[in-house]
Amino acid sequence: MVIPSILEQAHALAGRAVGEGGIAVDATVGNGHDTAFLAQAVGAGGAVVGFDVQEEALVETRHRLEREALSAPVRLVHAGHQTLARHLEEAERGRVGAIMFNLGYLPGGDHSVVTRPETTRQALDAGTEALRPGGVITVVAYTGHEGGDEEADAVEAWASALPQAQFRALSYRFPNWSNDPPRLFAVEKRDA
Numbered sequence: 001m002v003i004p005s006i007l008e009q010a011h012a013l014a015g016r017a018v019g020e021g022g023i024a025v026d027a028t029v030g031n032g033h034d035t036a037f038l039a040q041a042v043g044a045g046g047a048v049v050g051f052d053v054q055e056e057a058l059v060e061t062r063h064r065l066e067r068e069a070l071s072a073p074v075r076l077v078h079a080g081h082q083t084l085a086r087h088l089e090e091a092e093r094g095r096v097g098a099i100m101f102n103l104g105y106l107p108g109g110d111h112s113v114v115t116r117p118e119t120t121r122q123a124l125d126a127g128t129e130a131l132r133p134g135g136v137i138t139v140v141a142y143t144g145h146e147g148g149d150e151e152a153d154a155v156e157a158w159a160s161a162l163p164q165a166q167f168r169a170l171s172y173r174f175p176n177w178s179n180d181p182p183r184l185f186a187v188e189k190r191d192a
């Protein structure tokens with residue numbers, strides 16, 4: 001297929017924003033697919049910081065990174081992404097190239113543990129501070145679970161309100177997808 005899927009597009013944008021030696025954040029580690037993608041992108045000279053509120057997600061992701069023999073230093077933080085600013089090292093603040101959010105619940109896990117609009121928004125605000133100029137935040141929002149639509153709308157409202165002089169915001173969606181289409185948002189911090 002020619003048109004990239006939501007996840008392919010998120011990876012393409014994040015991968016373009018963070019290269020070898022860069023700093024990346026996975027705001028919702030889950031089963032670690034995005035963490036592994038980011039670790040591959042930054043390589044041994046870069047760094048990845050990952051957040052999840054569920055320990056099982058972090059354990060599974062550590063196993064994935066070991067299985068895939070990825071050499072990038074990855075710090076997995078057992079805390080909500082709304083604490084992002086607190087968990088970045090001084091040298092990482094304002095230097096993050098890509099931050100990926102994949103909202104909703106852990107596939108195969110406890111469906112009652114979901115991301116929530118208020119904390120997602122706090123994390124997005126912290127994320128814009130953490131980005132370097134040219135850095136990107138990607139947000140994949142699912143709409144099939146309770147609260148998913150509202151959360152996608154909250155992310156869209158957040159992105160729409162960002163000042164155009166400082167950020168470029170993108171919304172990517174499939175208008176003829178009949179059942180609960182996922183949505184992608186991306187925000188790029190402009191050069192100062």
Ligand SMILES: C[S@@+](CC[C@H](N)C(=O)[O-])C[C@H]1O[C@@H](n2cnc3c(N)ncnc32)[C@H](O)[C@@H]1O
Pocket residue numbers: 027028029030031032033034035051052053054057079080081082102103104105106107113114115116119
């Ligand atoms: C859709 S899954 C992420 C999938 C993941 N990107 C992957 O590649 O497998 C969403 C994850 O967000 C986590 N989560 C829920 N609330 C969170 C919060 N406040 N901060 C960080 N992670 C959170 C859930 O525990 C779940 O693992």
